[in-house]
Amino acid sequence: MAVGIEGISFYTPGYSLDMVDLANARGEEPDKFTIGIGQSVQTVIPNFEDVVTMGVNAASKLLKSDADRAAVEMLLFASESGVDNSKSGAMFAKDQLGLRDSIRAIEMKQACYAGTFALMQAKDFVTLHPDKKVLVIASDIARYGLKTPGEVTQGGGAVAMLISTDPKVAVINDDSVYESKDEKDFWRPIDSDIALVDGHLSTDIYKEMFMDLWNAYKKNTGLHLPDFKGFAFHLPYTKMGKxxxxxxxxxxxxxxQAYFMEQLAASQFYNRYVGNLYTGSVYLSLMSLLKEAKGYQAGDRVGVFSFGSGAEAELFSLTLTQGYEDVLAEQDVQGMLDARMKLSVTEYEKVFESQKLDSSDDSETEGVALAAEGKLAAGQCYFAGWKDHYRLYKTAK
Structure with a gap:
């Protein structure tokens, strides 16, 4: 019995910042950002979007009917940008998606890795319950602060995946290798909305864990590099996969070697124009690879390297299934990216600072809601502000 990805979708908000503009404003050479880091554009998150709205807007593309929603038995919400210290983002998302009450819904956190853990838990559940489906949402906002070294690697968005015994995109192979180490390369204190990172250490750990897992994978499976058509990597910035x-x-x-570098470029393309989306990063890379690379077909093996600072990593493979191109064709990622409103650096800074909402300030509710109206397509979910310290979500008319 094959278990895998039946559908996959992506959402990112409709505002962007050009990295050349940011470099010029920060007194840096543009090549440092566009070549050295490998980023061209990053999504800017307005104050009427958060991980719940992005996750809902991504998943809505997969759940188009009452029958689709009724088929979901479990919702796994992976994020390191949670909206509440107690209540799961999955619970807010479940309500906004119109899912039935008789399901399990939970949030998972381990830096950028949690989306992969959610995917593997979904695979295991569906293996035991072949008639059930699991919705996995990986949604995050990368924030490092204005005029900080990490500013160029900000971004945000969400990837949603439907896992079932009807894998129209790819089968999740039972070949995972994984590793966990307590490392001090990246963290976000409970009293901060800004992440702290030791970039050089994080890069070293990323490379080290990839090699640990690659050697373990070859030993366990007997497979080697020529057995793969391409790879999707976790890309906090696109140069990391390289x-x-x-x-x-x-x-x-x-x-x-030249061939695999071409595949890498295909897998980096979308991430280059979105930035870091933490738990969803590797799966946006997967979508980019399958959409932008040439010559792929059913039966091809694709490697997936998922990494989360702190640190945890997993390496596994997917086998593409017949018709995967048709599923990807339904997702107009490029159109979404092209339609974003380009912000000046000054406008971006104002939007960035506007995220600091006080849950006790109900007066901001109206302003946030009005900011959203007219800027979202009908049916899109947005954050409408606070009421008695409780987050309110609405759907654009």
Whole structure:
């Protein structure tokens, strides 16, 4: 019995910042951002969007009918940008998606890795319950602060996946290897909305854990680099995937090395124009690879390297299924990216600062709601502000 990804979708808000503009405003050479880091544009998150709204807006593309919603037995919501210290983002999302009450809904957190844990839990559940489906949402906002070293790697968005025994995109193979280490490379204190990071240490751990898992994977499976069509990497910035892949390219010929670098470029394309979305990053990379690369077909094996600072990582493979192109064709990611409103650096800074909402200030509710109206398509979920310290969500008319 095959279990895998039946559907996959992506959502990011409708505002963007050009990295050349940011570099110029910060007194940096644009090439440092566009080539050194590998980012061209990043999504800017308005104050009427958060991880719940983005997750709902991504998942709504998969749940188009009452029958689709009724088929969901479990909702797993992966995020390190939770909206409440107690209540799961999954509970807010369940209500906004119109899912029935007789399901399980829970939030998972471990930096950027939690989306993969959710995916594997979904696979295990469906394996035991072949007639059930699980909705996985990986939604995050990367915030490092204005005029900080990490500013260029901000961004946000959500990837939603429907897991079932009808894997129209890919089968999740039973070949995972994983590793967990207590590392001090990235964290966000409970009293801060800004992440703290040791970038050099995080890069070293990323590369080290990839090699640990790659060697374990080859030993466990007997598979080697030529057995793969391509790879999707966790991309906090697009250059990170290159740092991992280059470590194993000497296992193949120079011709094959050039081929895998081409596949890497295809897998980086969407992330280059969105920025970091933490738990969803590797799955946006997967969508980019399957959409932008050429010559893929059913039966091809794709590697997936998921990493979360702090640190946890997993390496596994997917096998593409017949008709996966049709599923990806329904997702007009490029159209969504092109339709975003480009902000000046000054406008971006104002939007960034506007996220600091006080849950005791009900007077902000109206302002946030009015900001959303007219800027979202009908049916899109948005954050409408606070009422008695409680988050309110609405759907644009």
């Amino acid at each position: 740092k991992a892949l280059e470590q194993i390219l000497d296992e193949v010929t120079s011709t094959k």
